[in-house]
Amino acid sequence: MYKFHMPTKIIVGENCVKENESELILGGRALIVTGKTSGKRSGALDDVTKVLEKNKIPYHVYDKVENNPDIESMAEGGKFARECGCDFIIAVGGGSPMDGAKAISVYATNEPKDGSDFELYDIFKGEYKNKPLPMVAIPTTAGTGSEVTPYSILTLHKEKTKKSFTCVDCFFKTAFLDGRYTVNLPLQVARNTVVDAMCHLIEGYTNKKASPSSDYMALEGLRIIGRHLDKLKDGSFDTCSCTELLWASTLGGMVISQTGTTIVHSMGYQLTYFKDIPHGMANGYLLYEYLKRVDKKRMAQCIYALGLEGLGELKEYLEQILPREQDFAEDELIAWSEISIKARNVASCPYPVTKELEIEIYKNSLL
């Protein structure tokens, strides 16, 4: 038995925000959730505020979403939304603002209080009373796929890792994919994020929960990324190729909505939490060691969809575009395995995973 559910409307193309005003405006007062730089640099924030002003929709900007936002700051965002009286959210940015917006939308309508029936961490249980605020998403990186998933991945300091919550009310109403917003990304950010999308597609295709409704999306996403591998190396993007990569990343989101990720993601979280290594880069470091252990046929299908000749070529390619700037110590890796072996997506891995195997994968990947 398999299921597919993705209620978000996806609109793809240049100027799609400006040309679809009624899809952007879901209420009478907007909260724009964005990072410190992404919304402005991409030009997306400017497009959004122009449409809101033209339509006389008051708005407030919450631009305090850090990379890998923690749960506490999202509760702050929810408080801000309540205080401003916002009735819908526009998320502008990469995975952090989009995942953050999902948490903010829950906290906005459900005030967390110690000792009440909705405390701060209850968001991870999906237990809240009131419907979250409706939201739209404007991704400014082609990586996360968060614009079409019901997942929000937040930093949880008390468990020293990132942790996800899933909530069907947190699907965005509409996602706007416009390559104009990603074409000026710093090259390394573009690389990291596309590698994240690649990991979603590969982890989905090789996943224990892979099905006919996720497989064809995964291969299509990989074929698109495959056509852009050279551009990802030399940075020769144009708006058109960026829109295509956004679509590939959205396909990745639709895939992992069905399958979830695997240990590439759960092990990567430690690299981000403890070493501040960007999420996609962290996944990219671990991808080869994960992939060489999966079913040979599925592995080969991923490689060929990417237009590569073998797994070794993928390894080389990833080494070329993902620089290594840090050293790792063996005892760190052992400590990280203790945390990551507890992650839920260990169970979606196509082969049995033990702490020892994770240590081996960390070592082979990082030492």
Next chain:
Amino acid sequence: MYKFHMPTKIIVGENCVKENESELILGGRALIVTGKTSGKRSGALDDVTKVLEKNKIPYHVYDKVENNPDIESMAEGGKFARECGCDFIIAVGGGSPMDGAKAISVYATNEPKDGSDFELYDIFKGEYKNKPLPMVAIPTTAGTGSEVTPYSILTLHKEKTKKSFTCVDCFFKTAFLDGRYTVNLPLQVARNTVVDAMCHLIEGYTNKKASPSSDYMALEGLRIIGRHLDKLKDGSFDTCSCTELLWASTLGGMVISQTGTTIVHSMGYQLTYFKDIPHGMANGYLLYEYLKRVDKKRMAQCIYALGLEGLGELKEYLEQILPREQDFAEDELIAWSEISIKARNVASCPYPVTKELEIEIYKNSLL
């Protein structure tokens, strides 16, 4: 710019109705909309009523949906739903019950009255006040794709054709795809309906509105059908292959939700209206003449996705599985062209269409 929106949750697999009770039950009193035979023969009706009885949900059965239902009988169905106090609909059957359920769901909450602001034919304008009843769908043929489209195609006697209305509220909440319900279809019905799905996929892929979000679905659907062409010829289906074909047909529905159909469909409607030729068979008669006029590359991609060597092989195959039992007169074809040239989907055709061209296609296909 292209868009994708398909909010229906799809659940695929044997016994998916019984194993997902909470997805089936959307209210406190059900209206089951079905045809005279399909619900019973397929076993789907029995599965549904068992779940409803187990959960003590009262239900009423409206099994008066004829093939190619007309607008008047759908208004009757709406009246029946109102009188019984049903608050949700379970559609069980092929395209007719599913399309019918969409119209009934609108009429159930919006009583049509002559001289009021909602008259019988206003449904085609999509202008009604109250939200239609929520619905789920259980297809018992692998063809229509109606389970994932916002379209309902009804017979309109006053225009002597079939006509569609589109309504985003008419997406089913959930569609249950179980090959157990199609495995015992009469072989010719199975053939006709799969050919309908094939047409959706081909008309979508060669459509003027084809886009990256419809193309990969179309080719995937054609690949699946291609793997079953032999079975469709000799009738050697099993539950598993039937579930695969249901998924292919659902892909066809998702494709035409984005692209619409072309003249194969609008010209086929006359064969159904005037000659009572089953919908899929009617499309199949016209497919070759349509397809030989489209862009060669797109045409070839469809053919190869089906696993065939050339357009001629498709023509032969269709002739083998779709018998011709009626004769047609030239003046009939000319009269039909007068009607079908007015259809909306003429504009989605990848080449210019005139009445003269339609006459030529009719003649080459039927005389």
